[in-house]
Amino acid sequence: MDITQLKIHELRKMLDEKEISSVELTNEYLKKIDCFDEKIQSFITVTKEFALENAKNAQSLIDSKNADPLCGIPIAIKDNICTENIKTTCSSKILENFIPTYNATVINKLKNENFVLMGKVSLDEFAMGGSTQTSAFAKTKNPFDLSKVPGGSSGGSAACVSAGFCAASLGSDTGGSIRQPAAFCGVTGLKPTYGRVSRYGLVAFASSLDQIGPIARSAHDCGTILNAIAGWDTMDGTSSKENTMDFTSKIGQDIKSMKIAVPKEFFAEGIDEEIRNTVLKSVEFYKSLGAEIIECSMPSLKYAISAYYLISSAEASSNLSRFDGIKYGYRSTQGDNYNELIINSRSEGFGMEVKRRILLGNYALSSGYYDAYYGKALALKQKIIAEYNEIFKTCDVIITPTTPSTAFGIDENISDPVKMYQADICTVTVNIASLPAISTTCGYDKNGMPIGMSIIGKKFDEATIIQVADAFEKQFNAISPNLA
C-alpha cells in the first residue's frame, strides 16, 4: 500500500486508529517530495519544519480524541494564497520576496482544523495561464508524463496531489484553473460557487471570477475540505451568507430520477474525439443508474472565450496596478523618479503573459473602447447566465468535458496565446455564471493521459455535484502516476 496515494477519509481512519501518526505521514510526503519534486517542480516553498510542527500539534489533538476532519492532514497551498510569515510569490518575480503579515481566511479556517501546511505550490504567474509554464520559479511538469504540462494555473496544486506529495491542496479558479489541471493530472478539483469561499488573502486576478477551491483524490475529499473553508467572511464583502452544510451529506444517495443536461456545443468540433467519447460513455453510466439524460444547447458558448478574456483582463489590469515596487516586492535599481521607477519595476518584474493581459485589459477599459469591449462582455455575461438558468429550470446538473484535449506538451501552445486561450472553452462559462463545478477523471487517452469530465451544478448546490462525481468515482479504477 502506498500511503501517499490514500484519500483523506482513509488517512483519517488510520490516524484516528493510531496506525500512523501525523508526523509519520508528513514525513512520508516529505520523503517523496525530496525524491521526486526536483523532477515535477510543484513546490515553490516546502515548509518542512512548519509542517512537522503542525503535525506534532495535530497529533496531540488526535491523541486526546479531539481531531477535526482535517486534523493532521498534510495540505499544500497555491502560492497566490497569503500565508502569514511564509513567502507568497504568485510565481512572479515582482513578489519574489513578499512575505505577508496575514493569513488568507481559508488558511485560518484550515488552521482551525489543525491541518498540516506542507508548503506553497506553483502556478502560472498571477494565475494567468493553463500550463504553469509562466511561473517565474517552478515550471511544473505533469506527473503522468514529464514532457507534458500539468495544466494551470493551479498546476502545482494538481501535480503535487497527483504525485502523492500531500493529501490535498488548495487552488484558485478564475476560468478553469482548478478543474483543468485536475483533469490533466488525473485528480479531482472543485470550483465552488462564487461567494461560497472567502477570497480574503487570495491575491486577486479577476475579482468577479476568482474562487478558491480544493484539489484532492476524490470528490468526497473535496467536500471534506469545502466543509472546512466555506462560509461567510466579514473580510470579504462578496462572500455569501448562504447557509453552509455538510457538502458530503448527499454522497451515496440515489442518482435515479436525476436529470443530467448535456449541452451539445461542449461536444462539438474542437473537442478531441477520445475525450468526447469518454465523457459520453460516463454519461451513459449515469443513465444506467437511472438518471435522465437531456440534450440541451448553450448558443453563447462561442462568445464565451472573448467575454472571459475581456472581463478577466480588465479586472486584472486594475488588480495588478498595485505592484509598483514601492511598498513591497521587486524594485528596479534603475529609475530617477517615481514614474521611471514603477515603469522599470513593472517591466522587469512581470512576465510576458501578465503584461499581455494588463495591456489587453487597459485597452478594453480605455475611454472610447469601453462600450465596444468591456460593455459588450458584460452583456454576454448576462446572456450566458440566462442560458444556464434556462437549462437548470429542468435539469439538476450539467456534464461537459473539462478540457478540449488532454495535457499538451511543454511549450506546445506557449507561443500562440490565442490557441492557449481557446483551450479554456469548456471551463470559463462556469466562472462567468458564478456556478460550482467539479472535475473528476473519467478515463485515459491512448497515451495514458487522464481525461476529465466536469459536473456543473446550480448555485450553492455543491453537495449534488459532489454526490454525482462520487457515484462515478466509486466504480472507476483511477490510476496513479508512476514517478520512478
Place this chain on the structure above:
Amino acid sequence: MSYIPVIGLEIHAELLTESKVFCTCSAEFGGDTNSRCCPVCTGMPGTLPVINQKAVQYAVKAGFALGCNINKFSVFDRKNYFYPDLPKAYQISQLERPLCIDGIVSIEAEGKTKDIRINRIHLEEDAGKLIHDDFNAVSLADYNRCGIPLIEIVTEPDIGSAEEAKAFVEKVSLLLQYAGVCDCKMEQGSLRCDVNISIMKPTDKELGTRAEIKNLNSLKSIVKAIEYEIKRQSKLLDAGERVIQETRRFNDNHGDTKSMRSKEDAHDYRYFPEPDILQVNFTDEMLDDIKATLPELPYKRLERYINEYKLSEVDAKILINQKIVSDFYDNALKVYNNPSSIANFIIVELLRRVNLGEIDLEKLSFTPEQFANLIEMADTEKISKNDAKAVFRTLVETGKNPEDIAKEQGLLIVNDLSKVDEVISQVLKDNQKIVDQYIGGDVKVVGFLMGQCTKSLKGVCTPKVIKEVLENKLKSL
C-alpha cells in the same frame, strides 16, 4: 468687456465615521504617521475592501440635507491611476450610479437668494498624504488618511460669482454640520473644494471653455482663485485669445493660478464597476430609517427661533449660522427657558468675546447650564445686570459655578429687608438737610438720596427694593 462667470463646484467632505470606509482602522484626524492603517487600507496583496455601512448612511444623510434624491441602487466603481499616495493604484469611487442625485441648496449672496442645483453626491475613499523632504531628497507616504470616507458633492454650473461660491460653501458646510456627517474644518482638510470656471459674453449661447482649479482649502482661497481666474480668462478673451481646457493649481502666496496639466494630458481613469463591493440596495424603509436619524436642519431651527422664540430674524440667523452656537443656545434653554434673554447674552457677550479671540467655542471651560444659570441670576435680580458681565468674565476663566463666583466677589444680592430698613434710616438721619429740602417740596433730591442708599447697600438688595423702601419712608415723613 464684461463677461458672465459660470462656476461649478466639487466639494470633498470627510465623513465623521469612527472607522474608515473599507476597513476597521480609526478614521480620526491625525495620529503618528502610518499608525492608523492595516493591510486593507494599504492595499496589500489579497486584501479586500468591505464597505462601512455607517459611511453609506452618512452619505445618504448628506444627500437628504442637501435636498437630493437617493438612488435606490447604487454602484461603486474603480478609478484607476498611479500615484504614490494611492496604494491600490485605484480609488474606489462612484461614477454611473452615485448614492445621491438632483439636490438643491438655496443660498443668500449679494442681497439675493438663489437656488444652486446639486448634480450628485457620491461616496469614495480618501488617499494618503505625501510628505516631501527636500533636504533629504525623498518623498514619504503617510497612509493614515487612506480610506477615510469622503463624499464628493458636485454642483451644476449655477454659481455666478466668487461671493456666491463662498455663500454656497458656507451653506453646504452648515448643512453637513447640522446633519452631523462632517465637521467641515477646511484648515484640517476635512472640507476641500475644486472649482470649475468659465466665462461667457452676455450674448453668447454656449458656455465658454472651462478651467478646473484643484484643491482649494479655505474660503479665502476659493474667493481669490475665482476672482483671479475671471480676470485671467477675461484678459485672454479681450486679447482675442482662447481659454484652454486645463487643470490649474492655486498658489496661496501669489494669489494666482498656474497650469497643472492640459486636457491632452488628462488621465484616462478607465473606470469600471468595482467587483469587490456588491451594489448597494435601499428599500423605502431603509431610507426612512436613515431620514429619521437626521437632526433638525438649520432652516427648521430658524423657523423655530423666529416663530416659537420670537427672536428677530437677524438674531436668529446669528445663532443658527454656527451650529456649535445654536446647540449651545438650545442646551442653555433647557435649563432656563428665556429665549430672548439668553439669545441676547450670547450675541452681546459670548460672541463678542469669541470675536475678540478670548473664547474658543470648541474649548469652552463652562457649560450651557452654567451659562443659563448666570443669566437667570441676572434676570431674577440675584445679581445686577452689570455684575453679570463681571461674573461671566470669571466664568470664562475658571469654569466655576456662577453663584459661587458671585458669592466670592460679593455680588450676590440677598434682599435682607431689616438691614435695608436700618441702612436707609441711617442715610436719612445722616442727610437731614437734604431730607428737609425734600419736605420743602424739592423732589429732585430723591436721586441723591437713592445714590447714597445704593452705595451703602451694595450686594444687599436690588435698586428696586431700595427705591420702594426709600420712597415709602420719605412719604411717611
